[in-house]
Amino acid sequence: MTPASDTFLEALPKAELHVHLEGTLEPALKIILARRNGHPLQNMTEDEIRAGYSFHDLPSFLALYYEGVDLLQTEQDFYDLCYAYLKKVASQNVLYTEMFFDPQLHTRRGVAFGTVITGITRARKDAERDFGIRSQLVMCFIREMSAESAEETFTQALPYLSDIVGVGLDSDEKGNPPAKFANVFRRAREAGLHVTMHCDIDQENTHEHIRQALEDVGSERLDHGLNVLDRPELVAQARERHIPFTVCPFPNMVIRPGSNEKDIRALLDAGMTITINSDDPGYMHSVYMTEALKLARDGANLTPQEVVTISRNAFNAAWIGEAERQTYLARLDDFARKEGLLPAA
Ligand SMILES: [Zn+2]
Structure with a gap:
């Protein structure tokens, strides 16, 4: 069958479930924030900033990423960051997005938890009013920091839990298994939050980390998680529990060349x-949702029907109420019907 066209991917109603707000910081906004906060980066051009973006694995990426994080100082900075991302993806027909944020990256350099989340929450409300896009927040713990630090962060979040739908785990996986954070994830679940976590590609002990995430920590999704494919018992468990995998074609392509050709099709099969x-x-050549879908399509020759299924998976996996979910699914069905992929209603 013919792969989905660019216009099909652009018009597709979408949901995003794996985006790091701090990772949406574009060079243009970096310069604005640097000027606002008197940071030396204010004298650089966007091209100069972009020229410094090269990474080949998780540690080299994280070094770059943490440098950008330092530019975020005030509530307005966090507002501008979140509003810019939501405005951008609303223009790509993203109806709903769950955004990761990493409070410890900010609190450890003296920015208050409240400053971070208040700016983000205000932007979410304004973007919904201005562009109709709905969003929720997933608070991630930094895995190379201590379990005590994660616990403290969760305690700091308690007054804001109504603005947080779930918790996640990200950053440097080496030597930092999911089990290290079992207690804080238990607290989060008891407080009614959902749980997800990163299992990055080809990490040390990756299969044990995936097993812990699924069996010991009760992760409802896996972020990346491609190494599941190496072990039939993990595949069987994930399939039985309908665990959604949040696949990210751009980093996959960089970290494991050929991944989009091989792994996306293998996961579907x-x-x-x-x-x-x-x-x-x-930090990834402005590959937002539409561009990410194009990379996946190019790699795995995804058909229109498969792309609609992938979008339906995202709405089904979203941590939202049933009424809201049905609204999105109805829009997706309308789109599929117009494209001749479903019988007329
Ligand atoms: Zn991620």
């Missing part, structure tokens, strides 16, 4: 529930 996402578009 294995009966896994996958979604396609951007991850850190500000």
